[in-house]
Amino acid sequence: MKIISSFCNRSGSNMYICGPDKGGPAAIIDPAPCTESVVRSLAAHHYDIAAVLVTSPSAALEHSIRTISRIYPVRVFAGCDRIGEIECVDASGQSNIDVGDLSFSVIPVRPHSRFSIMYGIEEVFFTGLIIHAGTIGDTANEYAEELLVSLVKRTLGEHGEGSVLLPGVGPTTTLRAELNVNPYFRRQDGRARY
Amino acid sequence: MFETALPGARGSDATELLRELVRTEDRLYRLVAERRVLTDLDLSEFATMWVSFASTRFVRCSFAKAHLENTFFDFTSFEECEFGESACFNVSFAGARFERCSFRGATMDQCNFNGIEAKECDFSDASLRRSRFINARLQTTRFINCDLHDAIFRYSLRNEVTFKHSNVEEAFL
Numbered sequence: 001m002k003i004i005s006s007f008c009n010r011s012g013s014n015m016y017i018c019g020p021d022k023g024g025p026a027a028i029i030d031p032a033p034c035t036e037s038v039v040r041s042l043a044a045h046h047y048d049i050a051a052v053l054v055t056s057p058s059a060a061l062e063h064s065i066r067t068i069s070r071i072y073p074v075r076v077f078a079g080c081d082r083i084g085e086i087e088c089v090d091a092s093g094q095s096n097i098d099v100g101d102l103s104f105s106v107i108p109v110r111p112h113s114r115f116s117i118m119y120g121i122e123e124v125f126f127t128g129l130i131i132h133a134g135t136i137g138d139t140a141n142e143y144a145e146e147l148l149v150s151l152v153k154r155t156l157g158e159h160g161e162g163s164v165l166l167p168g169v170g171p172t173t174t175l176r177a178e179l180n181v182n183p184y185f186r187r188q189d190g191r192a193r194y
Numbered sequence: 195m196f197e198t199a200l201p202g203a204r205g206s207d208a209t210e211l212l213r214e215l216v217r218t219e220d221r222l223y224r225l226v227a228e229r230r231v232l233t234d235l236d237l238s239e240f241a242t243m244w245v246s247f248a249s250t251r252f253v254r255c256s257f258a259k260a261h262l263e264n265t266f267f268d269f270t271s272f273e274e275c276e277f278g279e280s281a282c283f284n285v286s287f288a289g290a291r292f293e294r295c296s297f298r299g300a301t302m303d304q305c306n307f308n309g310i311e312a313k314e315c316d317f318s319d320a321s322l323r324r325s326r327f328i329n330a331r332l333q334t335t336r337f338i339n340c341d342l343h344d345a346i347f348r349y350s351l352r353n354e355v356t357f358k359h360s361n362v363e364e365a366f367l
Contacts, residue, residue, distance in 0.1 A: 003244070007283075012324075013345075067336065084330065094200030114200060133286070133288070133308055133326050134308040134309075134326050134329065134346070135328065135348075162246075162248070170304065170324065171284050171286060171304045171305055171306035171325065171326060172266075172284050172286055172289070172306065173268060173286055173288060173308070174248075174286065176248075176268060176269070177268050177269075177286060177289055177306070180269075180288075180289055180309060181288055181289055181308045181328070181329050182308070183328070186329075
């Protein structure tokens with residue numbers, strides 16, 4: 001498996017392409033507007049985008065998904081059945097999504113929002129805006145915040161602290177780093193947040 | 195996950211071995227040199243991607259002009275190391291310890307410095323756009339003429355730290 005990460009200057013967000021070593025069907029996670037380097041990279045790796053995985057549905061993704069769907073016959077997976085005018089497969093009830101030889105685990109994260117999902121493959125998790133280096137995404141209240149931290153610890157902790165977290169914004173991180181330096185995780189451990 | 199052992203050696207032999215280990219790009223995430231002490235390595239113009247050096251100790255190593263992307267140095271220790279003019283993107287140094295290290299003129303955009311301890315380090319003329327220093331402890335460290343656009347220093351403890359002449363647009367100091 002290979003992962004190509006791409007930073008979009010315009011939206012300030014990260015997009016990831018995950019595909020097999022030797023080319024074939026691949027998935028794109030939280031698509032940003034396609035740049036020339038992304039198109040070139042897809043061609044170089046012989047990838048055909050077969051699925052779009054959305055961590056947190058938003059109108060900002062609609063244009064990118066529409067562009068991709070005009071080039072590749074993709075299925076769009078999200079925590080809802082529609083993003084704007086784009087029909088999606090509601091993945092929140094599924095445990096896995098298979099894209100060619102790759103199998104992504106589906107982790108609904110309701111404390112973040114009822115539509116939010118993290119996707120995992122091997123020891124890598126695409127966390128979107130749910131967790132990013134040193135912080136967590138917005139929640140409705142402090143109770144939801146506590147639930148979110150507990151859920152992340154419980155579900156990702158099963159895969160070991162070496163798990164890599166690839167967020168939708170900001171730098172890459174690991175579960176070990178978040179458990180030890182993220183103020184939200186430290187606070188729940190009874191350690192000081194500040 | 196592919197795991198390999200690297201002897202805690204020093205000098206040119208270790209440098210060549212390390213270069214060889216990270217050359218192949220057939221795996222997503224390789225553990226290289228975990229919990230090793232690497233001394234006096236010349237890793238200048240070194241290029242890595244999706245490699246982890248977690249919990250390694252680097253002493254007097256040079257990463258000058260290195261090109262690092264999606265590389266993990268979590269909880270690593272750097273003593274008297276040189277990152278001058280290196281180009282790093284999406285590199286995680288979370289929980290790392292830096293002592294007397296130089297980052298002069300380096301491009302370290304969107305890097306994860308959360309929870310680091312930096313003592314007597316020099317980031318002058320470096321680009322640190324969108325990098326994060328959340329919960330970092332910085333002592334006698336210089337950020338002179340840096341590009342800190344959208345950088346986050348939330349909850350960090352600072353003692354004798356200067357940000358003179360830096361671009362702090364949209365930064366959280």
